[in-house]
Amino acid sequence: MALNHPRSTPDSSAMKSEESSQTGPVDEPTNAPMNGSTSKGGDSPENMNMATKALLILSVFLSMFLVALDRTIISTAIPAITDDFNSLNDVGWYGSAYLLSSCAFQLLFGKIYTLFSVKPVFVVSTLLFEIGSVLCGAAPSSIVFIVGRAVCGVGAAGLFAGTVVCIIYIVPLHQRPKVQGMFGAIFGIASIVGPLLGGAFTSNVTWRWCFYINLPIGGVSMAVVALFFRVPQRESDQLSLAEKILRLDIAGTAVLVPGVVCLLLALQWGGPTYPWNDGRIIALLVLAGILSAAYVAVQAIFTATSTIPGRIIRQRSIASGLWATVCINSASFIFVYFLPVWFQAVRGVSPVDSGIRLLPIMLATVVGSILGGFLNARVGYYAPLAIVGTCVMAVGAGLLTTLQVDTGPGGWIGYQVLFGLGMGGCFQAPNLAVQAALPQADVPVGLALMTFGSSVASAIFVSVGQNVLTNQLVRRLSGLPGFDVGLVTSGGATALLDALPARSRGPALVAYNEALREVFRVGLILACLTIFGTATMEWLSVKKPQPEKPVAGLGGSKTGQEKEEMKTGNMKK
DSSP: OOOGOOOSHHHHHTTTOOHHHOOOOGGGOOOOOOOOOSSTTTTTTTOOOOOHHHHHHHHHHHHHHHHHHHHHHHTHHHHHHHHHHHHGGHHHHHHHHHHHHHHHHHHHHHHHHHSSOOHHHHHHHHHHHHHHHHHHTTOSSSSHHHHHHHHHHHHHHHHHHHHHHHHHHHHGGGGGHHHHHHHHHHHHHHHHHHHHHHHHHHSSSOTTTHHHHHHHHHHHHHHHHHHHHHOOOOOOGSSHHHHHHHSSSSHHHHHHHHHHHHHHHHHHBBBTTTTSSSSHHHHHHHHHHHHHHHHHHHHHGGGGGOOOOHHHSSSSHHHHHHHHHHHHHHHHEEEEEEEHHHIIISSSSOHHHHTTTHHHHHHHHHHHHHHHHHHHHHBSSSSSHHHHHHHHHHHHHHHHHTTTTTTTHHHHHHHHHHHHHHHHHHTTHHHHHHHSBBBBGGGHHHHHHHHHHHHHHHHHHHHHHHHHHHHHHHHHHHTTTTTHHHHHHSSSSHHHTTTHHHHHHHHHHHHHHHHHHHHHHEEEHHHHHHHHHTTTOOOOOOSSSOOOOOOOTTTTTEEEHHHHHHHHHHHHH
């Protein structure tokens, strides 16, 4: 079976592109099959028995569920944590430490998965996440807790990048849409269960169990992957440890990590902590811009070790998928973040009730994601559903911008359901595009790029939404008796209205509603812009191969679907 030994085949050596010949062998994608192989050290997905396959999928999903849960379970535990540590001023860091480390290391893990064996990297990522959970659960002080959150973020970055990579080795390409349809379900369920579970632990046991719960579940997942997961040999396995480290794009990582940290710190601190014209915020943004430019320069100059090779970002489906995933996730964050503010400030419900009223969008996303996965698997082409999902999502977003003070349950429930169904139907398309369009050895980097782009963009647009809300409130409330600008910048969502005289609260309520509608329009714009990504993706099928098209910069390497078919054909022979 020639595909198992790519270095010895004439196809492997003849298909080097002009780019790879100029930049060295690292920029050339390996032809080792990502979908599994019968080569030594790994089993083909088709040959893997169903029990093992189901056990591995469940274990990988459990790890992903813990990561998703960790992002939401802390929300209801924060008051108790600050009471224990007397650390109200550190609240911002409890979320920021996780976000900073997770975003900063996502692209690096994408590169690591291409060079190092998948199983040990995934196991080590899980172990890092577990160590971070132990530090958080046993933390004697706020500082230790923050360090634990940062370690959890690093582990989460590895698990984010590794989950889909593991699935590639377990599930054949034509069946993956069904499995990946569960991804949205995992995050939707975690978003629902997390705050409830956090509140239950905090009220009945201790907030520390919000983190201790990760240990047995993560331990089981780690053990199953370590014992049963088999990975085929790849060309990178022949490299020495020193060679792998040299190819890790150390220079790029050295400027990317501080650049991401500077950007996210500026977004976290700008507005609530320091004014946007404060010297510290300006310095952070300038540094972020300089370091980002330096990272682009490193990628362009040192192509032999670049984390994001030019052939990846120039690929049409990848560029379109990145645009789409940035817009989809940013729009989602706008509504998920600010709809609870609308429920609490405009409708006057409690924080718990606002979370319950957000269930329609979460449940609809779960349903849309699962149905989308099965439809994609049946049809084969993921682009049509992505386009339809984008349109439905945009309609739902448009309807959410029409919310009024007196909008009834039929309105705010129905609008959320439309948005959630549309988002669930389209948000997995970029990940499927990565697997179908890229040479298989580039898939981990492509997936990490999607995750990194969506994470950073979401953080940016939540900050944009917050600034739109603040500016709109100041403009619309300035003429009301008893209003002070300090109420907007330092008060809470409901405290602002409570602080106004009784005669001003009616107009203030309308003004608050209109200010939030402006924020929702940001989400609507993002939802509409998604169509430029989903509509320009290549119509590639996960069920049948496309004609081989050697492209300059791609090394003529076959896409995931092409290698899937070649591998299957060789096995039948």
